[in-house]
Amino acid sequence: MNIREKENTLFEQWKKKYLSQSFVIDGCPQPEVYAAANQKVVFILKDGNLGNPTSLGTMDDRTYDQRDELEKSPTLWWVTIARWAYFIQNPSSSWTDAQDQVKDEDTIKGALSHHCIVQLKKTWGGGSVENNTLSEVVENDKAEIVQQLSIYQPDFMIACGNGEFVSRVFGLPPKPTLRTPEGIGYWKFILENKPCFLIDYCHPSVRAGTKVKGLIAKGTSLAIHGIKQYEN
Numbered sequence: 640m641n642i643r644e645k646e647n648t649l650f651e652q653w654k655k656k657y658l659s660q661s662f663v664i665d666g667c668p669q670p671e672v673y674a675a676a677n678q679k680v681v682f683i684l685k686d687g688n689l690g691n692p693t694s695l696g697t698m699d700d701r702t703y704d705q706r707d708e709l710e711k712s713p714t715l716w717w718v719t720i721a722r723w724a725y726f727i728q729n730p731s732s733s734w735t736d737a738q739d740q741v742k743d744e745d746t747i748k749g750a751l752s753h754h755c756i757v758q759l760k761k762t763w764g765g766g767s768v769e770n771n772t773l774s775e776v777v778e779n780d781k782a783e784i785v786q787q788l789s790i791y792q793p794d795f796m797i798a799c800g801n802g803e804f805v806s807r808v809f810g811l812p813p814k815p816t817l818r819t820p821e822g823i824g825y826w827k828f829i830l831e832n833k834p835c836f837l838i839d840y841c842h843p844s845v846r847a848g849t850k851v852k853g854l855i856a857k858g859t860s861l862a863i864h865g866i867k868q869y870e871n
Contacts, residue, residue: 642670645790646706653761653783654702661701661763663687667791668709669752676753680727680863681793682720685801685842686760686768703763709756713747719843719856720799721750726860728753734853755791759784759804777804784808792831795863800842815839819865823858827870834870838862 640648646666654662665687667673687705709717722737728750729736741750760768760776777784785808788796798805803813806826815824824839840859841847847855 642667642674642790646787649783649786649790653780656780656783657762661703663703663705663758663761663763665705665756665758665761666787667755668706668748672752673755673791678727678795678863679791679793680724680753680795680797681755681757681788681791682723682797682799683757683759683788683801683805684799685758685773685804687758687763701763705756705758709748709751711748712744713751715744715747717747717751718742719852720756721747722856723797723843723859724750724754726857727863730857730860730864734856737853737856755793757784757787759801773801773804777807781808789831792833793835794833795866796835796837797840797859798837799840800845802837802839805837806839809837811837817869819862819869821858821861821865823862823865825862825866836863836866836870838866 646664650662650664673679687703708714713721718741721741725737725741726732732740741747759773759780761780796805802815802824806813809826809828809830811826811828815826817825817827819825826837826839828835828837838859840862841855845855
């Protein structure tokens with residue numbers, strides 16, 4: 640089976656755990672582009688933050704496929720993480736380049752097409768997810784989360800503000816065991832019979848101010864470069 644078929648098979652089973660709730664499908668918006676990437680990078684977020692669908696809707700109405708949004712018409716919320724993705728593809732570019740090259744629906748879509756976007760919490764909800772809720776999700780859905788991430792055979796996973804939870808999924812220590820030259824923490828483990836690096840990074844909505852947005856955007860690229868230099 641290809642990536643999309645494996646995702647769909649997993650989600651059909653996963654949804655059965657939440658028959659009375661709405662469900663978010665996510666993952667790889669453009670599998671052929673991702674499969675061709677020299678280095679496979681997955682962004683792991685906490686929660687889709689989609690609010691709650693109407694209780695009168697059918698079960699089909701209560702399922703949201705985020706892959707479809709990212710493939711066809713991503714909202715401007717995704718511009719920040721798309722610029723992170725841009726720097727991963729273009730590590731020598733400047734912040735001005737990133738702002739010029741990633742700024743609207745089409746350019747966001749292009750930047751994100753090389754990656755997978757995974758939410759830990761698959762049920763809908765409003766506002767930011769509480770840590771105790773995310774902890775329950777990790778415990779209840781650990782097997783499915785590992786199975787989904789294994790589909791992508793990533794070289795790097797970016798834990799966007801949730802490193803302690805993603806590390807728990809894989810039975811890793813709660814704190815990063817290694818550091819890049821810039822001080823960004825990461826874990827190294829084996830996934831699908833090859834080394835995988837989980838990078839402990841901030842959430843794209845972090846309130847850091849405009850003065851350092853460029854540094855944060857380039858940080859994922861710097862972390863990946865540092866790990867590759869150290870590990871090789």
